[in-house]
Amino acid sequence: MPEPDDLALDRLVHEPGRLAILTVLSSVRTADFVFLQRATGLTKGNLSSHLTKLETAGLIEIEKRFVRKKPNTSAALTALGRTRIARHWEQLDRLKSLARTPAP
Amino acid sequence: MDREKLESAAPTYSYLRGLLAAPAGILCVAAALGNWEVEPFTHAGVMLACLLLVGGLCLAINRYYNEHYGHITASSGQQARAAAAMVIGLVVMIAISMIARSRAGISLDLPVNALGAGWAAFMLIGYAMTVGLSRHHVVIFGGMLLASLAPAWGGLSLGDTTNVGMLLAGAAITAAGICDHRQLVRRLGPAGALSVENGNARA
Numbered sequence: 001m002p003e004p005d006d007l008a009l010d011r012l013v014h015e016p017g018r019l020a021i022l023t024v025l026s027s028v029r030t031a032d033f034v035f036l037q038r039a040t041g042l043t044k045g046n047l048s049s050h051l052t053k054l055e056t057a058g059l060i061e062i063e064k065r066f067v068r069k070k071p072n073t074s075a076a077l078t079a080l081g082r083t084r085i086a087r088h089w090e091q092l093d094r095l096k097s098l099a100r101t102p103a104p
Numbered sequence: 105m106d107r108e109k110l111e112s113a114a115p116t117y118s119y120l121r122g123l124l125a126a127p128a129g130i131l132c133v134a135a136a137l138g139n140w141e142v143e144p145f146t147h148a149g150v151m152l153a154c155l156l157l158v159g160g161l162c163l164a165i166n167r168y169y170n171e172h173y174g175h176i177t178a179s180s181g182q183q184a185r186a187a188a189a190m191v192i193g194l195v196v197m198i199a200i201s202m203i204a205r206s207r208a209g210i211s212l213d214l215p216v217n218a219l220g221a222g223w224a225a226f227m228l229i230g231y232a233m234t235v236g237l238s239r240h241h242v243v244i245f246g247g248m249l250l251a252s253l254a255p256a257w258g259g260l261s262l263g264d265t266t267n268v269g270m271l272l273a274g275a276a277i278t279a280a281g282i283c284d285h286r287q288l289v290r291r292l293g294p295a296g297a298l299s300v301e302n303g304n305a306r307a
Contacts, residue, residue, distance in 0.1 A: 020110055028114040028176045035174025038292040039113040067170075074175070089107065 012057055013088045017042050018050045022085040025060065025077045033073040051075060059084055113291065114176045119235045120288035121173075123165045125281025127158040132274030136267040172295035173288070182234075189233035196229060197222035205262065215258025217251070219269030224249035224276070240283035248276050 013019055020040040025031055031039075037047050051073075054060045059081035064073050077085070134154045138145035145151065178186070202208045204218040227245045231237050252272070257265050289295075 016105060019105065023107060023110040024113055027111045027179065028182075029179050030177040031114055032175045034171070035114070035117070035176055038173055039110065072175075074177075 009091055010084055010088050012053070012059070013084055015050070017046055018054060019085075019088070021047070021050055021054065021075075022059065022077065022081060023089075025075060026082065026085050030063075030074045030076040033075075036075065054081070109291075115178070115182055116235045116291075117173070117176055117288070118178065119231070120284045120291070121165075121169045122281035122284025122286075122288065123168070124162060125277045125284070127161040127165070129274040129278030129281070130154070130161075131158050132270045132277065136270040136274070139263065139267050139270075168295070173292055186234055189230045192233070193226040193229040197226040200225055205257075205265070207262065215255045216253050217257045217265050217269045217272070219266045220252030220272045221249055223269065223273045224252060227276070227280070238283070238287065241280060244276050244280045244283070248272055 013022060017040065020042070021036060024036060024039045033044075033047065033051075036042075036051075037044065040047065042050070051060065051062060055062050055075075058078055060075045060077055062073060062075050064071060066072065131154065134145055134151065138151055145154075200222040201218045203210055203212055204214050204216050204221060205211055206218060224245045228237065228241065228249065231241045231245075252269065257268075260268065
């Protein structure tokens with residue numbers, strides 16, 4: 001029987017909005033704010049708030065620049081971010097397989 | 105939460121920017137008409153104007169996508185896969201064109217449309233190795249491949265066959281591009297202001 005700590009979920013990553021952001025970023029080098037908003041369906045305010053939290057925790061890097069005089073924000077996973085999101089999905093898969101295991 | 109949908113959103117995005125195919129389709133048609141000496145496409149100035157128009161359209165469409173759907177940078181793995189697909193597709197396209205029907209010594213002079221078959225094979229390989237084949241890719245490019253390989257082109261000269269192949273290629277790229285764009289809209293929503301009020305994560 002797995003220890004309780006083995007099943008503990010990463011609370012920072014597990015929030016649905018942040019999980020969606022990190023999952024999208026896990027498949028590319030960088031994605032800008034508009035694309036992340038499209039892919040996750042989050043509002044501008046929500047997305048901005050989550051990106052700030054993730055950047056503060058060191059899971060993503062944010063670059064801000066101007067493109068045609070308009071501000072453009074793009075994000076990329078850090079090495080820590082890649083590890084944490086991969087581990088989180090593994091954890092969820094483990095929980096799913098445990099849930100399917102018939103009780104003794 | 106649909107993990108697969110989230111993970112595939114960015115890798116497929118570049119390929120679903122299908123409106124970018126329309127200018128390429130226009131260029132194929134213009135080139136075929138020029139080869140057939142249809143006025144005014146026989147004039148170098150007109151062809152240059154077509155090139156400039158196509159270039160301008162590509163820039164405008166690219167800006168449209170960047171502004172409404174955003175911009176991504178593909179991972180190294182995706183870029184390598186795209187490069188490999190391009191190389192393999194080109195080799196197959198050139199091989200089919202040269203061997204099936206061409207002025208090359210190795211040509212089998214089959215009564216097929218070699219350019220059409222080669223181009224269709226190139227597109228099918230490209231999509232299959234990068235984002236996977238959608239139903240419309242199979243229908244459009246698979247249909248073009250079958251039509252081109254049908255032994256019914258012997259009555260046309262090599263030049264005419266090539267030009268028809270270019271017309272088919274232009275029509276096929278444009279049609280597939282429109283379908284790709286519709287798929288993009290289904291996945292990421294219509295262009296226009298993103299909803300400020302929508303607080304639900306799409307996934």
